[in-house]
Amino acid sequence: MSDERIRAYYAARAAEYDGVYRKPERQADLRAIERWLPSKCVAANVLEIACGTGYWTQFMAPVALRVTALDAAQEMLSIARGRVADRNVEFRIGDAYDLPRHADFDLAFAGFWFSHVPNARQREFVSGLNAALRPGARVVLLDNRYVEGSSTPIAERDDDGNAYQARTLRDGSTHRVLKNFPTEDELGSLLDGLGERAVYTRWEYYWAFEYLTR
Numbered sequence: 457m458s459d460e461r462i463r464a465y466y467a468a469r470a471a472e473y474d475g476v477y478r479k480p481e482r483q484a485d486l487r488a489i490e491r492w493l494p495s496k497c498v499a500a501n502v503l504e505i506a507c508g509t510g511y512w513t514q515f516m517a518p519v520a521l522r523v524t525a526l527d528a529a530q531e532m533l534s535i536a537r538g539r540v541a542d543r544n545v546e547f548r549i550g551d552a553y554d555l556p557r558h559a560d561f562d563l564a565f566a567g568f569w570f571s572h573v574p575n576a577r578q579r580e581f582v583s584g585l586n587a588a589l590r591p592g593a594r595v596v597l598l599d600n601r602y603v604e605g606s607s608t609p610i611a612e613r614d615d616d617g618n619a620y621q622a623r624t625l626r627d628g629s630t631h632r633v634l635k636n637f638p639t640e641d642e643l644g645s646l647l648d649g650l651g652e653r654a655v656y657t658r659w660e661y662y663w664a665f666e667y668l669t670r
Contacts, residue, residue, distance in 0.1 A: 459553070462572055463528040465623075465631045466508070470531035472626055473509050481606055485659040489598065492657075494519045496563065496596055496666070503561040503588060505552050506569035510536030512598070516565065517542040524561070526550025553581060555588040562590055567598045571636050575616050582650050586669045595651065597665045602637040606661060610635075640665075 466473070477486060497516040507513050507525035509532055517523050523545045527533050533547045540547075552569060564585055573581050585595060600607065608621040611632070621635045640656045643665045647654055651667035 459528075459551075461631075462633070465633060466527075467529040467531045468627070468629065468631075469625055470509065470529060470535055473532070473535075474511060477511060479606065482661045485661045488659060489662060489664075490515050492664075493565075493596070493598070496594065497565070500563040500594075501561050503555070503559070503564045505550075505555075505564065505566040505585070506572075507536055507547065508532045508568070510539040510547070512565065512567045513540045513545060517545050520544065520563075522546075524548065526552070526555075528552070553577070553584060555584050557587045559588050560590055561588060562593045564589055564593065564595045565598070566596075568600065570597045570638070571599045572634055573636070574618050574634060575636065578646055579650070582646055586650060589669050591669055593669045595667050595669065597643075599663060600635075600637065601658070601661055601663050603661055608635070 493512065494515050497520045499519070499521050502516055502520045502523045504513060504516070504523055504525040507527045510525065513523060513525050513536060517540055521544065525536065525545060525547045526549070527536070528549065528551060530549060533549065537547050589595070608623060610619045611622045612620045614620070618634055619636050621633050622630055623633050624630045643656065644654055647667055651669055654665065654667040657664040
């Protein structure tokens with residue numbers, strides 16, 4: 457799935473996106489993560505990648521020094537601005553593969569974005585993300601685990617091992633969406649030369665992976 461196609465998909469999905477946070481079986485995990493995430497952001501200058509509707513921004517903003525939240529879809533940002541009005545938050549159009557370099561961010565957060573990064577571009581994404589942060593900054597990736605009966609089934613895989621789901625929106629349109637489910641070992645292997653002190657946290661439906669930049 458190309459960058460433009462995934463941007464168009466999320467632009468079309470913006471108005472219904474938050475339904476993913478209303479799945480009954482996931483509520484306990486979500487409450488736990490909503491308590492866990494702010495503890496990583498206290499007094500931090502945060503760069504948020506693919507902020508979407510601002511669902512996670514709202515939990516970081518009250519404790520962060522500043523949050524710069526990027527998304528490629530203006531439709532998502534419009535919802536996010538209506539949700540989070542904190543003065544220390546700035547929402548911007550941004551490309552996850554073309555981030556500002558040598559900025560002064562000391563924490564980066566990407567919620568439910570890494571699973572959309574093709575396997576062949578994962579180190580490119582991590583390298584570009586690190587370049588936007590000061591040395592020793594913390595990176596927090598949060599994403600889905602594949603859970604049968606709750607996750608959308610995997611419809612196919614390509615020659616590079618990427619997984620794809622077939623998703624249908626309320627307007628009846630069907631979209632082929634890249635959605636990978638990396639293991640803890642696969643995430644750790646990305647850090648060769650790029651990060652250190654990795655920590656993997658697992659909930660029933662979600663995972664988080666943290667590391668410090670070098």
